[in-house]
Amino acid sequence: MAAHDPPLATADPETGTGLYCYGVVWARAAVDQSEGVAGAPVEAIRSGDLAALVSPVQVRKMRARRADLLKHLDVLTAALADGAVLPFRFGTTFADEDDLVGRLLDARRDELISLLKEFDGLVELSVKAFFRGDAVLTEIVRENPRIARLRTQTSQGPEAATYGQRIELGELVAAELASRSAAEADQILQRLRPLARKVDIDTEPVEHQVLRAAFLVERGGLEAFDAAMDALAREREGRIDFKYLGPIPPHSFVALEAR
Amino acid sequence: MAIATQGTASNYLQRAPSPSGLADVVDLILDKGLVIDAYVRIAVIGIELITIDARIVIASVDTYLRFAEAVNRLDLTQTEAAGLAELRGDDGGGGNGKGQGMLEGAKEKFSGGAEKAKDTAQGD
Numbered sequence: 001m002a003a004h005d006p007p008l009a010t011a012d013p014e015t016g017t018g019l020y021c022y023g024v025v026w027a028r029a030a031v032d033q034s035e036g037v038a039g040a041p042v043e044a045i046r047s048g049d050l051a052a053l054v055s056p057v058q059v060r061k062m063r064a065r066r067a068d069l070l071k072h073l074d075v076l077t078a079a080l081a082d083g084a085v086l087p088f089r090f091g092t093t094f095a096d097e098d099d100l101v102g103r104l105l106d107a108r109r110d111e112l113i114s115l116l117k118e119f120d121g122l123v124e125l126s127v128k129a130f131f132r133g134d135a136v137l138t139e140i141v142r143e144n145p146r147i148a149r150l151r152t153q154t155s156q157g158p159e160a161a162t163y164g165q166r167i168e169l170g171e172l173v174a175a176e177l178a179s180r181s182a183a184e185a186d187q188i189l190q191r192l193r194p195l196a197r198k199v200d201i202d203t204e205p206v207e208h209q210v211l212r213a214a215f216l217v218e219r220g221g222l223e224a225f226d227a228a229m230d231a232l233a234r235e236r237e238g239r240i241d242f243k244y245l246g247p248i249p250p251h252s253f254v255a256l257e258a259r
Numbered sequence: 260m261a262i263a264t265q266g267t268a269s270n271y272l273q274r275a276p277s278p279s280g281l282a283d284v285v286d287l288i289l290d291k292g293l294v295i296d297a298y299v300r301i302a303v304i305g306i307e308l309i310t311i312d313a314r315i316v317i318a319s320v321d322t323y324l325r326f327a328e329a330v331n332r333l334d335l336t337q338t339e340a341a342g343l344a345e346l347r348g349d350d351g352g353g354g355n356g357k358g359q360g361m362l363e364g365a366k367e368k369f370s371g372g373a374e375k376a377k378d379t380a381q382g383d
Contacts, residue, residue, distance in 0.1 A: 023293070069284045070277075077277060089292040104295060125274070126287065137330050147330070155331045170323025173330055202286075207322075212286075226274055233272035245275045245283065251291040 011059035011095055018059035018093040019045070019052075019100055022075045023249065024112050027051040029083035036075050037068040045097055047105040050112055053079060054100065059093050076249045084120045085249040086112065111256055119254065122197060122216050123247030125225060129188060129210040131181065135239045136208075140176045147172050177208070184240065185211040188232055195225050200252040210240055214252035222247065 011018035020037050030044035030051035040055035053075060069090060076087045094100035105112070141148050150169040154162040188211055193199055196215035206212065217225055233242045278284045 066281050069281060069288060072288050073284055074277065087288070087292040089290070089294050090288040092293075092295065108295075126283075133329065134333060137326075138333055138335060141330060141333060141335065151330050154327060166327040167320060167323050169330060170326035173326040174323060177326075214291075222274075229274070230272045237271075242272055243275075243283070244272055245278055248287065251287050254293050256293055256295065 011093065013095075016058055018057060018095055019054040019097065020057045020059075021088050021092045021094060021100065021104070022053040022055075022072060023079065023088050024050060024052050024086040024105070024116070025079055026083050026116060031079065031082050033075055033078060035071070037071050042075050045100055045105075047101045048109065050105045050109065050116075052100055052105060054094075057093065064091065073248065077247075080123065080247065080249050084116045084122075086115050086119065086254050087249040087251050108256060115254060115256075119250050121219055122250060123219055123222070124250045124252055125196075125215045125217050125222075125244070125246035126213075126248065127188075127192070127215065127229070127245075128212045128243040129184070129236075130241050130243075131177070131184075131208045131210055132239055132241055133208060136177065136180065137173065139239075140173060140180070144172070144176065147176070178205075181210045184236075189213070191228055191232060192225070195221055195228055198253055216250055216253050217247070219247070 020040070022036065022042065025044075027044070027046040027049050030046065030053065032044060033042035033053075036042040036055040038055065038057050040057055042053055042055050044051040045054055072090050076085055079085045094104065141151055147169065150165055150172070154166045154169055159166075189199070189201075192213075192215060196217050198216040200214040200216075202212040202214075215225070229242065229244050233240075236242075278287070
C-alpha cells in the first residue's frame, strides 16, 4: 500500500482489490456463504487448522453501507452455527491471499488457536435496558419533595424568570436519573452475572439508558439466561424496556495482543 | 430487534437473533472485535458519527433545561393511581403513564443520526 494513502485499507496497489475479512474459524468448520459485504460471496481461506472468512472486494471503492454493516454481523453469526468464531471489527481488509495468510493466519497462529479454544462453546448476548421516559420522571417527582416543589414553581410565570430554577430542577432530575439508573443496573447485573462467564459493561452514558452490557455465555446456558431476562423484564414492565440480542460471536471479549 | 411485548404468557421478552437497526450493529462491530495493528480499515467516517450522536452528553445546561421541561410536561393526575401503588411498595408493575415523550425524543435523535449516516454512507 502506498504510504501516502493512509485512509485507505490494505489493497493491491495496482488493482485496488483486496480481501475483506470477517473473522477466523477452525478450518474444518469453515463454510462458504453465498453473500457477504458488497454482494460478494464469502469464501474460506485455509492455512493449517485455521481459516479466515473473506470476500473479494474493490477496497478503493468500498464504503461502509448500512447493508454491509448488517452483512458483516450476519456472516459471522451464520458461521457461529458451525463452531467457534473470532470476529473482526468491521472494515479489516488484506491485499490478497498471501498477505492474509502471511500476516494473519501464519503470523498469529498460536494466538488465534488459543483464542478459538478459549471461546469454543461460548457465545455473546447483548443486553440493553432503558428507562421509559415519563414513568421514571413521574417516580422522581413523586418521591422528591424538592423536585416536586421546583416543578410547581417553574410551571408558572414567564420562562425567563424561572431560568435558574429550571436549571436547578433539571440538574436534580439528572442526578436522580443517574443514581436510579446505577441502582437498577446493579440489580440487573446481580441476576445476570452468575449466568455468564464474563461481562463487559459499556459505561459511556446514553440518556435514559440503565445498562448496556455484553455477556459471554455457554451455549448450554442460553435457556437459563432467557428465563432470567424474561423475569427481569416482567418485573420492570412499564418502567424499563429491554433490548436483548444474540447469540452472536464474542465481539466484546476477543482481543489480540498489540504488536 | 425484539422488545418486550405484551405477548403470550410464556415469553414476555424475546431474544432477537439479529439486530433490527443500524445503531445496534454499530455498537457491536465498529468498536468491538479483533483488530490487527497496522491494518487500516475501510472508510467508515459517516457511520462512526452515529455513535457520537447517540451518546448525548448528560451534564449540560441544555440537557438540564430539557429535563426540566419534560418534568413540567408530566401529567401527574393521569398516573396518580399507579404512582400511589408504587409509593406503597406494590410490585404490580404499574407506574407507567401512557406517554413516553422523552424516550421517544431520544430515539428520534438516534434514528435520525442513523439515517443521516446511512445517506452519507450510501453515496457511492
